[in-house]
Structures are given as structure tokens and as C-alpha cells.
Amino acid sequence: MALKLIFVTGGVLSGLGKGVVTASLGLLLKASGLSVTAIKIDPYVNVDAGTMNPYMHGEVFVTEDGGETDLDLGHYERFLNINLSKKNNITTGKVYSTVIRKERKGEYLGQTVQIIPHVTDEIKKEILDVAREQETDVAIVEIGGTVGDIEGLPFLEAARQLRLELGETNTLFTHVVLVPKLTTTGELKTKPAQHSIQELRRIGIQPDILIARSPTHLSAEARKKLSLFGNVPERAIFSDPDVETVYEVPLVLHKQRILDVISDKLRIKLNKPDLTAWKEFVERVKTASEPVRIGMIGKYTKLRDSYLSIIEALKHASAKLNLKPILKWFEATDIEQGRIDPKEIPEDIDCAVVLPGFGKRGLMGKIKAVKELRESGKPVLGICFGLQVMVVEFARNVLGYKDANSTEIDPNTPYPVVDLMEIQRNVKVLGGTMRLGARPIKLVPGTLAHKIYGGAEIIFERHRHRYQVNPDYIDEFQDHGFVVSGTSDDCMAEIMELKDSKFYLGTQAHPEFKSRPLSPSPVFEGLLVAASRNREG
Numbered sequence: 001m002a003l004k005l006i007f008v009t010g011g012v013l014s015g016l017g018k019g020v021v022t023a024s025l026g027l028l029l030k031a032s033g034l035s036v037t038a039i040k041i042d043p044y045v046n047v048d049a050g051t052m053n054p055y056m057h058g059e060v061f062v063t064e065d066g067g068e069t070d071l072d073l074g075h076y077e078r079f080l081n082i083n084l085s086k087k088n089n090i091t092t093g094k095v096y097s098t099v100i101r102k103e104r105k106g107e108y109l110g111q112t113v114q115i116i117p118h119v120t121d122e123i124k125k126e127i128l129d130v131a132r133e134q135e136t137d138v139a140i141v142e143i144g145g146t147v148g149d150i151e152g153l154p155f156l157e158a159a160r161q162l163r164l165e166l167g168e169t170n171t172l173f174t175h176v177v178l179v180p181k182l183t184t185t186g187e188l189k190t191k192p193a194q195h196s197i198q199e200l201r202r203i204g205i206q207p208d209i210l211i212a213r214s215p216t217h218l219s220a221e222a223r224k225k226l227s228l229f230g231n232v233p234e235r236a237i238f239s240d241p242d243v244e245t246v247y248e249v250p251l252v253l254h255k256q257r258i259l260d261v262i263s264d265k266l267r268i269k270l271n272k273p274d275l276t277a278w279k280e281f282v283e284r285v286k287t288a289s290e291p292v293r294i295g296m297i298g299k300y301t302k303l304r305d306s307y308l309s310i311i312e313a314l315k316h317a318s319a320k321l322n323l324k325p326i327l328k329w330f331e332a333t334d335i336e337q338g339r340i341d342p343k344e345i346p347e348d349i350d351c352a353v354v355l356p357g358f359g360k361r362g363l364m365g366k367i368k369a370v371k372e373l374r375e376s377g378k379p380v381l382g383i384c385f386g387l388q389v390m391v392v393e394f395a396r397n398v399l400g401y402k403d404a405n406s407t408e409i410d411p412n413t414p415y416p417v418v419d420l421m422e423i424q425r426n427v428k429v430l431g432g433t434m435r436l437g438a439r440p441i442k443l444v445p446g447t448l449a450h451k452i453y454g455g456a457e458i459i460f461e462r463h464r465h466r467y468q469v470n471p472d473y474i475d476e477f478q479d480h481g482f483v484v485s486g487t488s489d490d491c492m493a494e495i496m497e498l499k500d501s502k503f504y505l506g507t508q509a510h511p512e513f514k515s516r517p518l519s520p521s522p523v524f525e526g527l528l529v530a531a532s533r534n535r536e537g
């Protein structure tokens, strides 16, 4: 079968859930027997998402091979249940660096290097290379941003050329548009969508499928209008209404028979998809009634997307255990500045996650919260910076090292219990140079970590950090009951846990990136098991 490309573009405004639509199409096609990959195009000039503030861009999703990518790759991995590569995220920064490097090497000797054809050729090459390397039947390519953005133009142009080159039956254009509902009249308005489709057609792309993001299903009238003005047959127009959980989106689209349209357009035979396990998972997410209150201690709490994979990992584990997760957010700066009393936190929750992070703001607040949590005996999971905060708090309040700190926060601390990793000392360039990606972690037999990972000797989790627990202090921590339960060749304390605790565990890695709806991360499951046991006991 020739490679099929499905492009997903967005209209009217960003944040419509194009990533979830892309992931949903992937899931449906995979369940129909095809091999699928998904590619995210980000038209910004950064080479990758690694250098962006989470407030600008949400979480940085880390791939197995150490890519610092857009959070949509997380949706793709979770829905498709596959590992993607850093190559699955293409940015303007990446494309232009390659083109400029080639120009300097003399590969375009004698030519004037231009957006068309040189930049668009590079874009096409990167898309096709990923799809071919991963040997898939279908590659779904989501073009980030909104149609009409200047930065997105070369990518849309490349998509248009790909249709010309690969043919009508090998390419499909899906446009996701906002169809707002007026609160005064309850009417669904299609005009913004019409304009967006017109803009797309002006560029030379006629959408084959329209997906309307609206609060409710499309009315017959709205569908007619979209069809007429968008030049798309009614059977290829789909509603993407508000749902309780994003995991429902593939089911909603499937019910409207989106696969029929895709298989007709691309002339592919699809098996009847078996969505039983997925449906059961969605049902559990929606119906679980036993609440578990999870304290989320962090400093990017005003934009929940900053912690997207952690939130999803908690949902996966909750569904498996039939729990209803209730997230309680504690902004570290509010604790620091006295707007939240840390002593009240443990009473409010059944367990807590000390979230990842960078830099000084909020650290004191986190330390205060962690002290109360540790002393309360409530289950606590620290992730990356979260582990480092647990270590600093323990050093200060148990080992008695006043002013102990991470050298990231205080380079002159007398007790550098968290310090820059040896391999990071010569790093001068900040983009893409952290300790990144999946690495083997050896578990220490007899520990809680060993138990929650089902007795595995070695596990692989993804990393993104420069600092680590200072090896010089590890013996002392261990002597006081804060023991190492996971190690690796270049990081002595990959996982630490309080001996004989219900669950007081910190991990330098980010287990959230590998959590999947039908196979939750053992660490998050362990935390919630401990939390519900704690409530019962």
C-alpha cells in the first residue's frame, strides 16, 4: 500500500483540541488494522520546545530518544500506544537550521535559496522521512497554529504540494474549526468556520473533512451551511462536541462513521475496529465514584497544561483502580508568601505529587509543604525537581543541615545536597543539552520501588534534568532512613524512598511520560493504591 498522509489543520483559533483529534484518528485507524504514526508541526522558530517556559507552551513532552517536544506528542503516544521519536516533531527552527546548514555546505551551489522550493522541499522530506523510517501505512500530520498565521504558510504550502505529488487518494485534508454557540439565542454560528475554510482554499487546499468543535453536536442547519460554504459534502462533516474526557473523542467520531469517509477517500480497506478495551476505560473514567484527593504542589499551577502528562497519568491509574481523582492545586508561591498555610495541606488531601520544575521561585513554599507532608505520613510522590525538594527538606529538617540546598537555587550553599551532574559541568549551550530521554534504572531488591515495578530488575524511564542528589551525601541520607531504591550508571540516586513509609518516594525520572490509558505507570498506581489504603486504614 502506498503511504497515506492525513493532514490536520486548525481554523478560527488555537486550543481547539486538534492534537486530540489527530490522536483520535490515529487510534481509530490503528484499531482498524493499519500501522500509524503521527507528526506534529510547530511553526515557531524555536528548534524545539525545550527552551520555552511552560506558561508559554505547556508541558515539554520528552520522547524515548530524548526529544523535548510539543505536548501533542503526548496525546499521540497515549492514544496510539506507541513510542514516537524526536523526529515526529518538526519546527520552523529545525527546518531552517537544516536548510541553512546545507547552504553553507554548498549543497545548493549556484542557486538562490528560497522558501519555495528549498524550505518546502525540506519540510516534505522531513515528513516523508519520518513516515518511511517508521514504516507506517498512514502518517497523520498535524499543522500547529491556525490557518492564516504567517509562520504556518510554508508548511501548508508543502502540504498542498504533497497532494499534487502523491495524489488525491494518498492525501487527505482534515480541517478542525470552531463553531461557537451564541448564549443569547443558542444558535451555532458557522461564519468564522466559513472564513477559515476560505482562507485554506485561497492557499490552494480544499478540505476533505471538516470537524466542528462546538459545545454541542451540529444542528442540521449548521451542517448544511458548512457544507454549502465549505464545499464539503455533509457526510464528511463531523461534530466534536464538549465531552467529559478527551478519551471519548475517538468514540464520538467513530459513532459518526468517520472511518467510512476516510476509507472511501483514501481507497483503503479497514477492518472493523475493536474498541472494547478503550470503551471500558472511558466508562471507568466517567463512572468511578470513590474520590481520591490528590495535592498538586507546583509553581506553574495557573496553566494546567504545564503538567499535562502527570494529570493524564493520574487519570490512567485512577481508572484502573476505579477511583475518581480530585486534583487540589497548591501554588508554591502562595505557600511561600503565606496565602496558603502549609500545615493545612495534609488534611485536605489523601496523597500528593511534588511537581517538576526549574529555578528559585516557589522553592521555599515547596519545602514547607513537603515538611508537613512527610511528617503527616500521607503518601507523597516527588518527580524530578520534586525528588530534589524532598532531599533538600530532609537535609534541613532531619539531618539538621540549615541552608542545605540545590546548587541550581543557591550556588553558594554550605550543604549542596543536590548538585550539577558531572557530565553537565562543561555544558555551555542550553538547548537540548539536559540529561534527556529513556535510561536504564536498576532497582534495589526489597524496596518499595522494586515492588511497585512488579519486581523488575531494570526499568526504563525518561529523564529531563541537569542536577541530581549529590553522591557525597547519599550515605548520610541512607543512615537516616531515606534510602536509594533505584540507581543508574551515571546517577546514583535515581529513586529514593523513606524506609517503612506507606509511600514517600521521589524519582529523578519522569514516569508520567510512559503512562498509557490501558497500562498506567506503576509509580502513579502505587501512589494511589497507598492513598486509598491510607483512607481505609
Ligand code: GLN
Residues within 6 Å of the ligand: 355, 356, 357, 358, 359, 383, 384, 385, 386, 408, 464, 465, 466, 467, 468
Ligand atoms: N531543575 C531540575 C534539574 O535540572 C529539575 C528538572 C525537572 O524537574 N524536570 O535537575
